[in-house]
Amino acid sequence: MSSVEAFDVVDLIRTKRDRGELSTPQIDWLIDAFTRGYVADEQMSALAMAILLNGMERREIRDLTMAMIASGERMSFASLDKPTSDKHSTGGVGDKITLPLAPLVAVFGVAVPQLSGRGLGHTGGTLDKLESIPGWRAALTNDEMLAQLSDVGAVICAAGSGLAPADKRLYALRDTTGTVEAIPLIASSIMSKKIAEGTGALVLDVKFGSGAFMQDYERAEELARTMVALGTDAGVATTALLTDMNVPLGLAIGNANEVRESVEVLAGGGPADVVELTLALAREMLTLAGQPDADVEGALADGRAMDVWKRMIRAQDGDPDAPLPVAKETHVVTASRDGVLATQEALPFGIAAWRLGAGRARQQDPVIHAAGIDLHAKPGDAVRAGQPLFTLSADDAARFPRALEALEGAYTIEDTAPPRGPIVRARIES
Known part of the structure; x- marks a missing residue:
């Protein structure tokens, strides 16, 4: 068998550096x-930086996504006697929507x-939240x-680990080389895993603003359009x-406190914004799966979604x-004056929760499941001097000052x- 490689990676780096396009065979080989x-990692890092600075065409991003899918296994749900629909969020502060959403759609x-x-960092992980529940396990076999x-x-x-292993390696490089924000790399990373997963329908919750991965609305919209195109092209x-x-x-x-709030939503209560987004995403997922008229409000109100939640948790x-x-330990922060809570920026609250122990700085770090922040008022609420605005929770009071x-x-x-404005700002389809 010949050991001669089809391409020279330095040529590919130069092509992207000089704003050229990579061919399908070049991307497959890469x-x-x-x-x-x-x-080598340093060569892929150089290419990632060239992509960050110069972008990629839609065809190149599609080829990159399909090549990353081909690097590992593809799952299939063809044996199920029901349609499949999934949701992916680009992450934010207090985003626990997956927890009530999955049982509601089911x-x-x-x-x-x-x-x-x-x-x-400051965005919470769904698996970390669920591991607050005694006994719950995240690792399941495909069977x-x-x-x-x-x-x-x-x-x-x-x-x-078998889904899009190339993405796992590339993601780790992006994290350490300042290329996380490259839209072609974000889109192909997310969509390679979702397409390899084998779902029939996918709804993307792409966030913008202070606590979002993409703070700028126009960049978030570009990412959303790129990912919708990739999904559509893959069938x-x-x-x-948005x-x-x-x-x-x-x-x-x-x-743990986000799990409590999710259970409140499943019990027919919970904060209005969480309920609103859960219902909007459920309607979208069910519409794509052929059920545009499903009574999602009714399923929350009458306990059916809660029943599925309990069965889902017990099954794991x-x-x-x-x-x-x-x-x-807890620390309560109160209002300094009478008035209206005017602003409440997501990013600093996410960073504060992370510093309390709710998040991790490195993948191997543990999280403190009980750590976090409970808000007692939201923007637009009237407050009185001395009234609690939010409570910090930690296992070590020494964490409070930095939070x-x-x-x-x-x-x-x-x-x-x-x-x-409304939480859902826009809907994007192909």
Whole structure:
């Protein structure tokens, strides 16, 4: 067998550096050679920077995505006797929507294969939240996942290492070389895993604003359009909602407290913004799966979604009725004057929760499940001097000063508050 490689990686780097296009065979070879270890990390890093600076055409991004899918296994849900629909969020502060959403959609006979991740930095990870529940386990085999989808209809679990392994290596490089923000690389990273997962329909929750990965609305819209095009080109029914992440979502930021809030939503209560986004995404997922008239409000109100939630948690060895962890220490911050809470910036609250122990700085770091922040008011609410605005929770009171430092200037009390726009700002389809 010949050991001669089809291309020279330095030529590919120069092509992108000089704003040229890579051909389909070049991209296929590049991802295969990178997966094999022939293309060195420093070479792939140089190429990632060239892509960040000069972009890629739609065809190149599609080829990159398909090559990353081809680097690993593809799952299939063809054996299920029901359609599949999934959701992916680009992440934010207080974003626990997956938890009530998956069981809600499953009520209507649509299977939800929610392969989720862990948090890094200020954005929380769905698996970290669920691991607050005693006994619950994230790791399932493909057979266990299929059995649970067939029986319960919803599963939230860790993605197997076999899906798009090239993406895992490239993601680690992007994190350490300042190229995380490259839209072609973000889009191909997310969509390679989602397409390889084998879902029939996909709804993207692409966030913009202070606490979002893409703070700028126009950049978030470009990312959403790119990902919808990739899904459509791969034969997956795909739409995106552009949603506001300038203010934390709901009243809980952390892990155990976000599970509590999700259960409140499943019980027919919960904060209005969390309910609104859960219902909007459920309608979108069900419409793509052929059920545009499903009564999602009714399924929350009458307990059907809660029933599926409990079965889903038990199927993964969790106890849905067990008490959740409670922090050893709390610190309450109160209003300095009478007025209206005018601003509440998502990013500083996410950083503060991270500093309390709710998040991790490195992938291997543990999270403190009881750590986080509970908000007692949202922008537009009238407050009185001395009234609690939010409570910090941690297992070590020594964490409070740095968390409070992150929150300096993150919220304001004025005589009036500016009106807030809708959470869902736009819907994008192919």
